[in-house]
Amino acid sequence: MRGDPFKISFIAFCAALNVGIAFLVQLLKLPIYLDSVGTVLAAVLIGPISGAVAGVLALLIITITTAPTAIAYSCTAVVIAVCSSFFTRFKFLANIWASIFGGFLLGVISALVSAPVTVYVFHGATLVGADMFTVLFKATGRPLLESAILGGLATDPVDKVATSLLCFFLIKALPARLTSHFAGSRILSAKSE
């Protein structure tokens, strides 16, 4: 991982940004989490490994500050980073519709990846608002795994679409002098032309 200290610093910033945006969302009292903006940014601008490092590091910080069970979802952060990086081949974050569609897919994938951890490790509780959807689906008589998947599908796609749109507008608004540091920005600008 020998490289530009700016990139290393940016990865650390992205990890802190995940936690910072979660704090901002909490202050604005919004019904979403947006705790993977930094992961997606790092994955798209630098690469999947950087995105995964930012995501797992953010979860580590959340584990020691807010929810000690958050680190169990490391695999979800890694999958989000890998998928975001892979989706850039299909104009993800290069235009608005691709960002919305990519965000929706990310949401579905993260819901599917998180659900087994939620059910088999924590018996259905994730310590976020999506738990109420899981309870709602469980109350209709569905099994726990199905309820957890449906609960995740009810919240994660909305969250990840909002995350992708924020990343799209953020990358658009960043000065070229800054984005020139990252290989991903060149791919994005080539795709959007």
Added chain:
Amino acid sequence: MHPATRFFIASCFVFAALSTKEPINYCIVGFGILYSFSVKSRNNFNPTKVFARMLVFAIIVLFLLNGIHFHTRTINVKGLRIVGDASVRFASVFAATLWLVKRTVKEEFYALMLSLKMPMVATLVVFRAIWFLPHIFKRVRDVLLAHKLRGIKSSNVFRRSLALAPALYAIFASMLLEICDSSVALVSKGIWIHGRKSSFIQLRWSYKDWIAVGTAGAIVILLIFKGCNFA
């Protein structure tokens, strides 16, 4: 006490709580919760209240998911056992993490990572992220205050959502200088220079660590031979 000893004790505590049958596991977790919630923090921040709130929330959700037959509106007695098991799982992890967070200072963690010969890049990324956090929180508060003073409306969820994008851009743009400063700091800390790095705190392994590790290890071995849940 050496931070590695604390990690070992915390892991042994979680193992003991998860491997024993009720009511012993409830006693272990109860003791752990009481001790970790009451122990004095050596850090600037103390997440006890947040952890307590999260734990209560987890138990409520577990009860709603497993402890009630919604269609007959009765208590699910079999499900209550699952609620108990899962609550022990949550509570043991919460107690162990809270104790570790309260008793381990940042410099000790840094020294531990160096002594474990973790890659310098990984160590510095972790500590740069922790360094960024208070700066981002301060910037978030400043930007939101500026938005309020400029009269951006926050009466409903839709308006607040619209306020999010400009707020995020302002936070991101204002942090760029910090990222540049941080990258200069990484170079000055010798990120690519090989060799032994120094730390503010020198960790030493004392006889207390041997006693603590020996006792915790003996308890775990005893549990395994006694026929714990995992065996």
